[in-house]
Structure formats: C-alpha cells, structure tokens
Amino acid sequence: MELYKTNQLKIYNSLSKTKEVFKPVIEGKVGMYVCGPTVYSNVHLGNVRTFMSFDMIFRYLKHLGYKVRYVRNITDAGHLENDADAGEDRIAKKARLEEIEPMEVVQRYTVDFHETLQKINNLPPSIEPTATGHIVEQIEIIKDILEKGLAYEVNGSVYFDVLKYNENEHYGILSGRNIEDSIHNTRELDGQSEKKNPQDFALWKKADERHIMRWPSPWSNGFPGWHLECSAMSTKYLGETFDIHGGGMDLKFPHHECEIAQSKTKNGVEPVNYWMHANMLILNGQKMAKSTGNYILPNEIFSGDNKILSKAFSPSATRFFMLQANYRSILDFTSTGLEAAEKGYIKLMEAISSIDKIETSNSSSINILAWKQKCYDAMNDDFNTPVLIANLFEAVKFVNLLIEKKATILSEDLAIFKTTLNAFIFDVLGLKNELQQDSSDKLSGVVEMLIGMRKEARDNKNWALSDKIRDELAALGIQLKDGKEGTTFSIN
Ligand SMILES: [Zn+2]
Numbered sequence: 001m002e003l004y005k006t007n008q009l010k011i012y013n014s015l016s017k018t019k020e021v022f023k024p025v026i027e028g029k030v031g032m033y034v035c036g037p038t039v040y041s042n043v044h045l046g047n048v049r050t051f052m053s054f055d056m057i058f059r060y061l062k063h064l065g066y067k068v069r070y071v072r073n074i075t076d077a078g079h080l081e082n083d084a085d086a087g088e089d090r091i092a093k094k095a096r097l098e099e100i101e102p103m104e105v106v107q108r109y110t111v112d113f114h115e116t117l118q119k120i121n122n123l124p125p126s127i128e129p130t131a132t133g134h135i136v137e138q139i140e141i142i143k144d145i146l147e148k149g150l151a152y153e154v155n156g157s158v159y160f161d162v163l164k165y166n167e168n169e170h171y172g173i174l175s176g177r178n179i180e181d182s183i184h185n186t187r188e189l190d191g192q193s194e195k196k197n198p199q200d201f202a203l204w205k206k207a208d209e210r211h212i213m214r215w216p217s218p219w220s221n222g223f224p225g226w227h228l229e230c231s232a233m234s235t236k237y238l239g240e241t242f243d244i245h246g247g248g249m250d251l252k253f254p255h256h257e258c259e260i261a262q263s264k265t266k267n268g269v270e271p272v273n274y275w276m277h278a279n280m281l282i283l284n285g286q287k288m289a290k291s292t293g294n295y296i297l298p299n300e301i302f303s304g305d306n307k308i309l310s311k312a313f314s315p316s317a318t319r320f321f322m323l324q325a326n327y328r329s330i331l332d333f334t335s336t337g338l339e340a341a342e343k344g345y346i347k348l349m350e351a352i353s354s355i356d357k358i359e360t361s362n363s364s365s366i367n368i369l370a371w372k373q374k375c376y377d378a379m380n381d382d383f384n385t386p387v388l389i390a391n392l393f394e395a396v397k398f399v400n401l402l403i404e405k406k407a408t409i410l411s412e413d414l415a416i417f418k419t420t421l422n423a424f425i426f427d428v429l430g431l432k433n434e435l436q437q438d439s440s441d442k443l444s445g446v447v448e449m450l451i452g453m454r455k456e457a458r459d460n461k462n463w464a465l466s467d468k469i470r471d472e473l474a475a476l477g478i479q480l481k482d483g484k485e486g487t488t489f490s491i492n
Pocket residue numbers: 034035036230255
C-alpha cells in the first residue's frame with residue numbers, strides 16, 4: 001500500500017497562512033509548479049536553496065508513493081530589469097554587454113544552472129518548459145483577458161487592468177498587500193507611463209527596433225510580460241487548478257499575485273490549492289550583494305575559492321547544512337555553520353557505513369518503530385527537515401550503542417532501521433555518501449598502482465612477482481584483464 005494512505009501530510013499554505021492537510025486534486029497524483037530561474041547569470045546561492053527545498057519536497061512526495069509531475073520553467077525572455085515592466089530585458093542586456101546572441105546567454109546559464117543543481121544532487125523536474133517555447137499559448141491568454149475586458153492595449157503593448165480586476169476579485173490575496181500599497185515600481189521611468197494605473201502590469205510589451213527577442217502578435221512585434229509565462233505553462237501542463245505552486249519568498253509579490261490574477265481571469269477558477277514559499281538565504285548575517293563583497297557563488301563553496309570560507313565544502317555537506325534549517329526560515333550561510341554541518345554529515349555517514357557491523361539479538365531494547373514514526377511525523381509536519389535530522393542523530397546514537405553492545409536489536413527491527421535510515425538520508429534528503437565515494441576512489445588508486453608495479457615486474461621478466469600480484473588481487477575479488485590498451489580491472 002502506498003505510504004500516502006497512512007501518512008497525513010500537512011503543508012503550510014502561504015495563501016491561508018495555516019498548515020493544511022494535503023489533499024491532491026486527483027488521488028495519488030500531485031501536480032507541482034515551481035518558478036525557475038531567469039537564465040542571464042550564474043545561479044545565485046539563494047536560488048540554489050529554493051530549488052533544493054522544492055527538490056526535498058518533490059522527493060518526499062515521491063517517497064510517499066505519489067505520482068508527481070514537477071514542472072519548473074526556464075525564463076529565457078520577457079524578464080525586464082525592473083519588475084515594474086521597465087528597463088531592458090535581462091537576457092538581451094547581457095547579450096549586448098557580452099556581444100553574443102541572447103540564445104547564447106540562455107544556453108550558457110541554463111547549462112550552469114543544471115550543472116550546479118546536479119552537483120548538489122537535485123533531481124531534474126518532470127518537465128522544464130521555456131517561455132520562448134510558449135509564445136503562442138501566452139498570446140492566446142492575452143486575447144482572452146482582453147475579450148473579458150480586464151486588459152487594455154496602448155501603443156502596441158497590453159496591460160492587465162488591476163483596479164478593474166479588483167472590483168470583483170482580490171488583488172493582493174497572497175501577499176496581503178492593499179491595492180493602494182501594491183504599486184509595483186519604486187521609480188517610474190520617463191516615458192514608461194503608458195499604464196492607466198501604476199499597479200497595472202504588462203501582458204505584452206512592444207519591442208523597440210534594437211530588441212532582438214521579439215515575436216509577432218496582434219498588437220505589435222514584441223514579447224510577453226514576465227508573469228504570463230507561468231500562467232501559460234502551469235495551466236498547459238498541470239491543468240486549470242493544480243496542487244502545489246512554489247517559489248522563493250521574493251516572488252510572492254508581484255509575480256505570484258499577477259499569476260493568480262491572470263489565471264483566474266482566464267480560467268475562472270482558483271489556479272492553485274497550496275502555495276508554498278521557500279525563505280531567503282543571507283550570508284554572514286547580511287544580505288548577499290556583489291557590491292559589498294558579501295557574496296559567494298555555489299561553485300566557490302565546492303572549490304573553497306572565496307575569502308568568506310575557511311576551506312572547501314563538498315556538495316553533500318552543503319546540502320546537509322541547508323536542510324538543517326526549515327525551508328520557511330531564513331538561513332544564515334556562514335563558514336562556521338558549514339564546518340559544524342560537515343562534522344554532523346560525516347557522523348551520519350560513518351554510522352551508515354558501520355551499520356553492517358551490528359549483530360542482532362533475540363530482543364530489541366530500542367523502539368525502532370517509535371523512532372521511525374517520529375521521522376515520518378517530522379516530514380508530515382510541513383517537511384520539517386531539522387526535526388527529521390535530529391531524529392537521524394538519534395539513530396546515530398542507536399548505531400553506536402548497538403555496536404558497543406550496550407543495546408540489542410531483533411533482526412526484523414534492524415531491517416526496518418536500515419531501510420528507514422537509507423530512505424530518509426539518501427532518497428528524501430538527497431544526500432550522497434561521499435565517504436564511500438572517497439574510499440572507492442582510493443581503492444581504484446591502489447589497484448592502478450599495483451597494475452603499474454606488475455607491469456614493471458613483467459618488463460623485468462619477474463614473472464613470479466607479476467603472477468603473485470594478479471593472483472592475490474583475484475583472491476580479493478579484483479580481476480585483472482590484459483588487453484591491447486593495457487591492463488584494466490573489475491571488482492566483484
Ligand atoms: Zn513564475
């Protein structure tokens with residue numbers, strides 16, 4: 001039986017601001033949409049945290065036996081410098097500065113994004129659609145909203161009429177902002193005041209002559225407003241009402257508020273049942289900013305190449321550090337915090353590696369089922385990873401007591417213990433056992449060294465020694481194979 005049938009998962013819904021029992025639209029299936037990156041620069045560490053949080057959520061939903069369709073978009077057009085529909089397109093600007101094509105910018109930073117997320121062991125989403133691949137769908141939504149009278153055209157651009165929408169609906173329902181407060185931009189640029197009201201947002205922008213990224217539409221050659229792509233792609237792949245919509249806290253307003261207004265106008269139903277927001281990351285107690293030097297790139301953590309850090313930290317240690325905080329709490333990223341997390345991570349991996357040394361007994365002095373339940377309770381309580389990790393450290397204590405024979409365990413309990421530990425550490429938290437990785441790298445190194453010594457022996461016609469190396473390795477289950485390209489080996 002699927003685990004979701006016996007586990008009551010509760011999710012903190014940013015819309016209702018309460019923890020609610022999770023009930024998907026279709027039993028056994030989950031549709032989840034997470035706003036992806038705008039690919040105009042290297043992925044930001046704060047974004048890495050957001051995507052890792054949703055990766056953990058994706059993993060736990062799958063662990064519970066749900067069939068999850070996880071959609072995360074790539075914004076490759078339409079995201080302007082200023083969230084108030086002003087300034088240059090971020091990708092077009094980068095392309096101009098670097099004198100390359102916008103699609104080269106998109107390709108470069110999409111690759112960087114994928115590589116970085118792969119390093120920290122995020123699973124790929126089920127579908128990763130792009131804004132430029134869904135221009136037709138976006139134009140259709142604009143037509144529909146215009147027909148319903150909730151948008152207007154000015155000089156080839158189309159804007160969503162927020163005040164009119166607010167007559168019957170509630171703009172600000174998610175962020176809790178009043179319509180008066182929700183003036184998007186902090187500074188209106190000269191000549192940008194085509195809008196009836198400053199709260200209005202662009203659905204379509206007419207492109208000027210130098211803009212490379214533009215498409216034909218009934219209104220002008222231009223490009224879609226940034227918020228529109230998410231309404232188009234979430235509806236297309238997950239339906240008019242789907243289960244979970246996630247993103248970083250900073251997207252709540254205006255981005256998610258605008259998505260709700262667009263989707264609700266187009267489809268006439270609530271687009272999302274559970275809104276989830278991952279909190280931000282700060283560095284050494286302060287906002288990360290390139291200008292102040294309080295800034296770090298994800299890759300610099302793995303290489304140690306940043307003065308903020310005392311040394312390099314592995315992707316798993318970094319992942320473990322981030323998961324020690326609740327996804328809804330602000331995470332302060334510090335070198336000392338990473339060092340402590342690394343120690344904890346190593347302890348956990350050492351316990352996992354020594355679990356096979358445990359001998360079973362005819363009774364259990366440890367209540368494994370109660371411990372297992374506490375692990376599930378933690379995750380069922382809105383994916384509370386810090387509490388789960390506290391329970392995993394409890395398990396480390398059990399392992400040590402059992403090895404020192406200060407506690408006993410039945411073989412069936414030991415089997416449950418192992419399965420549960422592996423499931424939470426590797427499948428749900430997505431950690432890798434880098435210690436094991438390290439020792440298998442070392443083993444390969446030793447075998448390569450012996451192959452080299454055997455070659456030397458053969459070159460010196462010392463057949464006795466070369467045979468001895470081959471036979472003794474074979475006795476350990478390591479087979480050498482001589483071929484044209486030299487000697488290779490396999491470990492049984
Ligand atoms: Zn979005």
